[in-house]
Amino acid sequence: MKKLTYYSLIFFLILNLFQGYSQTKFKGAVKDDKEKLSLFGALVSIKADGTTAVDQVSVDFDGTFKVTTTKTFGTVEISMNGFITKSIPFYGKGDESTVDLGVIYLEENSVTERDIIVTTSSIDVIKDRKTPISSSTMRNYEMREKASNKDFIELTSQMPGVYTSRVGGGYGDTRMNVRGFEQNNISPMIDGIPVYDLEAGIVDWANIASMNDVASSIQLQRGLGASKLVNSSVAGTMNMILRDANYDKGGFLYNSVGNDGYKKFVGSFATGLLQSGFSANILLSSTSGDGYVNSTNFEAYSYYIALGFKKKKHDFQFKVFGSPQWHNQRVSDIALSTYIERGNGVDEPNYKYNRDWGYLDNEQNATKVNFGHKPLGIFQWDINFTDKTQLSAKLYGSKGTSGSTDFSGGILGSSAQDITDVNGQIDLTFISQYNSDTLDPDPTSVYNRDPNYIDGNGNEFYINSPYAGAYIDSNDNTVYTYDSGITLLSEITNQTFYGGILNLSTQLTDNFKLNYGLDARKTVYNKTRIVNNLFGADGYDLDFSSTPSYSLNTNNTALPEPLFDFTKKNLGATPVDYKYDAKIAYLGSYAQIEYDIWKLNFLAQGGFNRQFIQRVNYSLGNYAESNPGSGVYDIDNNTSESTSELSIDGYNAKFGVNFNVTAKHNLWANAGFVSRPPVFVTVFSGLNNDINPNYKNEKFKSIEIGYGFRSRSISLNISAYSSDHKDAETPYYSPEQGNFGTTSGINRVNRGVELDVTAAPMRRLILKGTLSLGDWKYSSNATFYDLLPGSTTPVSTLYIKDHKIGGAPQLMASMSASYEFFKNFNLGTNLKYSDKMYASPSLERYDPNFIVYKENATFFKNPILLPDFTVVDAFASYRFRINVVNYIDLRLNVDNIFNRKYISESNSSYEVDSPDPTTFDVATLSGPSFRDNGNVYRGLAGGNNAFFGLGRTWNFTVRYEF
Template sequence: MKKIFYYSLVFLLVLNSFQGYSQTKFKGVVKDDREKLSLFGALVSIKADGTSSVDQASVDFDGSFQVITTKTFGTVEISMNGFITKSIPFYGKGDESTIDLGVIYLEENTVTERDIIVTTSSIDVIKDRKTPISSSTMRNYEMREKASNKDFIELTSQMPGVYTSRVGGGYGDTRMNVRGFEQNNISPMIDGIPVYDLEAGIVDWANIASMNDVASSIQLQRGLGASKLVNSSVAGTMNMILRNANYDKGGFLYNSTGNDGYRKFVGSYATGLLQSGFSANVLLSLTSGDGYVKSTNFEAYSYYIALGFKKKKHDFQFKVFGSPQWHNQRVSDIALSTYIERGNGVDDPNYKYNSDWGYLNNEEYATKVNFGHKPLGIFQWDINFTDKTQLSAKLYGSKGTSGSTNFSGGILGLSWDYFVDANGQVDLNTINSFNSGEPTDLPFYGVVTRSENYNGQYINSIWNGDQGNGFVSTDTGISLLSEITNQTFYGGIINLSTQLTNNLKLNYGLDARKTVYNKTRIVNDLFGADGYDPDYYTTPSFSLNTNNTALPEPLLDFTKKNLGATPVDYKYDAKIAYLGSYAQIEYDIWKLNFLAQGGFNRQFIQRVNYSLGNYAESNPGSDVYDIDNNTSNATSELPIDGYNAKFGVNFNVTSKHNVWANAGFVSRQPVFVTVYSGLNNNVNPYYKNEKFKSIEVGYGFRSRSISLNISAYSSDHKDAETPYYSPEDGNFGTTSGINRVNRGIELDITVAPIRRLILNGTLSLGDWKYSSNAIFYDLRPGSTTPVSTLYINDHKIGGAPQLMASFGADYEFFKNFRFGSNIKYADKMYASPSLERYDPAFYGDDFAFKSPVRLPSFAVVDAFASYRFRINVTNFIDLRLNIDNVLNRKYISESNTSYQTNGVDPSDVNGATFNENGNIYNGIAGGNNAFFGLGRTWNFTVRYEF
């Protein structure tokens, strides 16, 4: 595949040979028509066919510009946010002439789309000084410049209210938090299509990690968002807009290198809109590296193909985007004291330490791997009946697979601490020896030899634990399995947009979708055993040299020959279908813009269980997969309704000042794993819709040198639910009645005080806390305490800083050479332990009634330098160096535990506290699990544009 990739890049380069070199130079000055001030930053474009730009230049601080083109006819287009675009036609011979256009005055227009222009009504974007919603936008060139070797989602950390964490540091594993809400409350959308996981409520960034290469822009709409669909968003909508096939003609080759073996190659070419009406846009990329954290290697490919046809009233777009990838991960919990132990042992933690790998037969072996490929296909047909009425129809579909590896099984009931070598890595050789019946020296037990457990063979099985039926797995062997999701979804959106009067615009549409998630497990590695039997259970036994009796006898002889070919342990389908409708009204009068939107959808949820075997027949609470009895058992379709409504108003006080407000509510259906409470067809009796209410007000200011936005919000989120899951037990419990209030203020400002200097800053101040106690329901059969109160009322919500600020500067020292830096500061961030930890019956009063630990504040400095030079009139080379965390600051990016410094240290057999043991790091108890932010990283990029 790599050869195909490189040949494709060469092909793209050859296309560059078909370029012309005769040129015409246009120059002039751009000013506004009222105050006669220079419009610094206005864009001057040469358009040869009326749509696609072939040459561009930005207006300098004094208002002057010059742009060179090889085209002999077309238009010169001058555009700027907040002003009406002006077009000047030209026709010449291309004989090295210079045309002075003089002073060009642009008329102010308070109703323009800010940063994003779309031609279809099925994609919802914020319109500056009109749409009453808080938003931030990244355009393609900004993503291209700032991406470095970050995950693209990390670029949003410069937006107010947004916090991102690399979590374990794996490729595509970045976690995003908006206004104190976890990312499962954010709705990611590609070209207006929701890509939120309806089965588990997760957001999978890894499989769209190359989005910054193919998107024309990404807009984060905070709060209610502008989407007309009844989607999953309560905290914000991430609107990722793909490039159309008729994107500007031209292409580029991109080569990047960075720390820890980072490499990236990208090639792209677009035909622009041809006279025949056809167009095409193609992109290929390859990204790989060793990973900043130890054993987090990765490799990802990406492809994007867009084909278009535009003629008169019709515009057809067909797009296919995919990104097959695999990456090693760090997902296991690591205590601060362990980081220090693997560092200098005193006070300097090794924040690259990763416990999720080891050596097997002297070769490095990663035990946590994520992989997947879930391509998305889109067909869009826009019919412009008139200038005021458009019908947009969109069909889409995806079919792919994703998964991740996990250990399963056990040895003599020992914890994982017994299978860690002297270097802190997984002792795979010991596991392999035990599984295969070789003598193994284990702590506490001494030399142990596993006995054959079926027909003279060593058969691994699932770790059963105590299910209340008297069976406890103590020597089931340890296997490496993959949890696999085979995903299929398809749907459509149809939207009618019509301008009923000069002041009134209506959008009405239907949204339908069918999704099937097929969930199962496969075996990756038996580590020396002869087979795997998901039906095998052992009785409690401490007689180590006596064969344990399988109850019942194994039904599946899963040999090494079919590793990965057969589903094991469980297999089921999660089916979710929905049909929704919506309406949106925009009414403009005088200086006022009104927006009202409402929608309703009904989901149909069904579970199809293929996990019926002999053991399951005699134990109805179990779902052990039996390949010899692959029958299905389907539930009836469970209908659940959801709806939303929102209203907003914007008032343009003057041409520079505007104020706005919005309010709304959402009733969101629970995700599939909340409705079905385990690896069976039983329905969770406690599920209910989540309720979300929000009100927000804002102010905006625009002038020739300042752009400022400030907003205040208050959000009430009620009846949220968190399921607790294990691969063996399914959702063994659930926390219901999670209520919270998130309030805050956000500010962003951009200033151009002098020529060539741009300053920007953001400020986010939040007050996020739980507004009631919650309830934990233990759903396991025979539980002695099925209901517990979790004392979280008035506790701070963790996972993101409640105070964030950033300041950046970008200065052009001389023509085409720029240098910039940005500092990010974070404070008032709290740990985010699982809420069931606040149950005093299980975890004690010391933990349950105390607020989460406040983590140390931190500041991180990033910097860049870039230079562009011209090869000829149409070809450029861009050079850019990005350095993130320049000062190599070590900081805790998140923690999922909340041990107090005066609490008992679990590692101390005498019950001493963390303080008494000196087990403290930066004011935090050393027993707390944590992930560190990445230290200094760098990236150097060469981009050839033609």
């Protein structure tokens, strides 16, 4: 028996010896079985025992692969996310032969990635070499690796035509610019559901800042996009696709630390599709930190629950995603000279300086805080009547709250931001003493404050007010807006929306496919203000009355007390200043056809919707005692006034064609137009129900052509676009004055060229590059309407024609490299260069009626050009296996590794030879320039407001997969 064991051992050793010194080579191509498109990135694995991969390669850009193994028997396994894995057994002789497996067709997997099928109905995703649209895609693993401690939206900055800025540096405050268009011209969608703010036209990334944890992929479609819905997209459509409940079985734990106290923990588990047809996918995360910029602390959580059931032709998905968060912000304008003053005082700015906080009672208080929680629920039912016809029904809804804090009022002609201590922070102690008249008594001090109200017992009360103008208090004193004390208020938006999308997708013939659908939605934004902190005052003038008609005493008050406790999310406090509902509903229909013939793919879309908007204004009333002497106040006497329902139509049409010249070359083109209804605040933008008489639909026209190339080692896309945007309008609003002005007739032309290249010149090395060249400018002058009563110049021409559009670089280039030094250990770097970025001042600077420095013709020049800059990021990652199914990933990201200091944006445009306002003589309308005063930083006038990009940041992550 021992001899048998001995000889058996010798036999297997010899067998392994021969196997170790012989090789078998396999080659072939991988394509999908429907459209016969190459599946770049598919994984080809050699498995000897049926489970463990001993050799692996990825399919090249042209769909081909070559793999070599020392094994003489086993299986060749071809797999790709979204397709059914195919296995091919082999038994080789180990004679250096090459086995040609030919073309291997993979069948789309309707279980693990059913969304790929549904994209033709409820989620629209670009298909390479078929859909004639410019696009870039981030898959979950890419977001997981690159997110670092950035906002997830910053990951798009490596896409052509995209610029992102952290603005003030707060968590989730990153803004995005695509092809020179601000992000209010981008249509963000979660699982095909638009999440664009219809009331204010803004995009709120902060409340979906954990999207990179729960999305299976994010695709940016630049230009008109492929979405069938009649949405607001012209610059691009951001499709964020959530994981389905029947995602692959398994889970992970993720822990991350970084600079400035950054901490993140994520846990996730998915059951996969069970035999019963049920499935579940759950994720929880928490993120917190102190922030790179001073006093930009933040705390955020996220949760995601997906439940599914699949039975024969029916597939049900129920998903809930939410991300409650709060974060301190840096919002106030800061001049370059102020950054330097808070730095070394000569030439080195304090890039982290933040004015929007201060100390009160020896405790740090942030005065600009953003907070919110707006969960989204989705129920989706897909019925596959046949393999060619599918009906997709999607219901969704959200109910949540968001808000931010801001100051109201002033002290003797100064706003709160002007009242700072020796460290440049807002002097909350001084504000509190002024509000309560507890400053050191000095009969000659201008800061002595008279009481606003004296009751029958002689008690004195100090009442803050935001009133825009002047009023007479109970002592017959005239009280002005910036003389009435400072209060911190919170602007609260309670949002409710619900809707549905019904889509029928049918393959009428082998070459002709039709999508038809209905889209309906109802949205209500309830907006108000509440008192956050009176800073020592006794009360707040709720109704802007000329004389407060309510009584106050030390025991009972008509004012909201304890006011607003942010930490407890006490959002039920009494409304002040205003309260209104913005009601928006729409009903739309659309159709899309796809026709394939020979090497041509045609795509046509059209849609129409009717939007219904209505404003309900609530009168807050006087907070008088309902029973005098009882101390009981009537705070429920609000009345409301509603406008009639106003209907506005919107529509779009798009057409595109793709021509696959050969297996490597393709050409495409698209064109279209969009008529977009104005957002709510453009129609009703005041503190009353008055309608803006000048509102009109915005019009977009776009044309784009492109070329694609695919080979074994390179993938290239190049496109050229021209977009015309007409009849845009910008309302100017303050909570005290409502809509005090509006700029109409803003017309612009954005043209440019984009290039992206991915290359694999050698094994283990991947290179990527992008280039974006733009020419973005205004195509006509605009008109400013001053809506304040008694205005002497109610209408002004703004001379902006042919001026450059600022806010993003018109020249951007990036290069990245990733190299696998040894198995599963990668080092990489990314470089991005930005140039030709102009400031983005308010267009009203081009109004000759508002110019103080009459002799300064620079007010009619292009905005100033900001300095160019280059930012370099780097990373190192290593993955090691614990056993067959468990892995640990280690990753270190260092962003801006050379700590480059650069200006990421500016909203003002003083030239160095412009008069310096700090030394300007109003009487003679003259004075020394910024250059004369030496008030210059890197060739820019020191009076320009600016935000700096973040310096060096780092993040280290450990991820355990099971």
